[in-house]
Amino acid sequence: MCGRFTQRYTWTELHALLDLIGSPRNLRPRHNIAPTTSIDVVRAGEAGRELVSMRWGLIPAWWKKSAKEVPSTFNARAETVAEKPMFRDAFKRRRCIIPASGFYEWTGGKKDRQPHLFTAADGTPVLAFAGLWNRWRDPVAAEEVLTCTMIVSGASAWMEAYHDRMPVLLSPQDFAGWLDGSLGTEALHPAPANALREWPVSKRMNATGVGDDDASLLDPLNSP
Template sequence: MCGRFTQEYSWRQVRDAMDLTGPAPNLRARYNISPTTRIDIVRRTSVSRELARARWGLLPAWWKTPLKETKLSTFNARSEEAPGKPMFRSAWKVARCIVPASGFYEWTGPKTARIPHYITARDGGLLAMAGLWSEWTDPDSKESLLTATILTTAASAWMAHIHDRMPVFLQPEEFDAWLSAKAGKELMLPAPDHYLTEHVVSQRVNSSRAPDDDPTLIGAVS
């Protein structure tokens, strides 16, 4: 799964990595992104790709419960189930996205002494996590809200010692096929064992309330 991650990049970095167009947005490095907060996503437009902001936790257009009463955990979707699951089925067909990330967290050890691991691309580049998006309207406030989820798959052999699931990572040559929905399940594979690296970080990140603007959260500890 992926329940916490980071987005630390400049506009030039994400623009070049994702082949984006449009004016430079005001980006802020974030080191402790939690579900239900806003995240950057890349989605396809009629002429190009754009960087948009979405609530992390997908809500389908037909969902009728007001946001303040919604308790769903839809920040991840299992790629094996998403094409047929009512919560994600429509988005799988027509509303694909990429979630750019500089890294993500997973934990090992007992619940009373969880050890956080920060996982990044071995080459230091951006990670491109496969995702789905949905435009949803709150029935109470009538506010239109862009929402998104990150797709997961079975862990690679390398990842399995940390967790039995991992995000689906896309390569640049797969971006068009994914975003256009010309490809699907065949892209939902574990990352190669040489693709990622990890180090243990401070247990301060065990709390979702740790400041998301604190770069020391991703620093290695012995």
């Protein structure tokens, strides 16, 4: 699965890849994003593709309990996303793209977990993850909340050395078809082996709290 990732790009870089509408913004770089926090999401709006902030962890519109009682929905499996009650309505009606600069996976045992960072092999600043989004009304706060999930497929042969799942990477030629729903589950396949590069990083990023979200987290382990 994918439980941590990074968003550290500029508006210009996002706009160049995704052809966004709206005025340029100063985007805060984030290096250690965890589920249930707010993330950048691109969806199709009436006037074009728009950048919106959403809670990472999808909550279906029919959910009547609190957000804390939702099971883990920050990832949706490509093989079942069209049928699972949590995701099937969003798969039919509310697609999105989650921009990222990279993502993390771990190797080793529970007491010695080594994080690895994965980024575009060619140095491209933005990866485009396939996602879904939804609107949910918080029954306690009586407020509308926008939520999203990241779709993960089985791992490529190269990725299997690190994890058995990986985020689905969309190519630019697939953006329109994914967002308008004309592409189906056939688009949800592992990325080619040459699409990504990897290096181990500090175990400091295993935590989520003060001092665990700075650019040095991305440095290769034992780098000068």
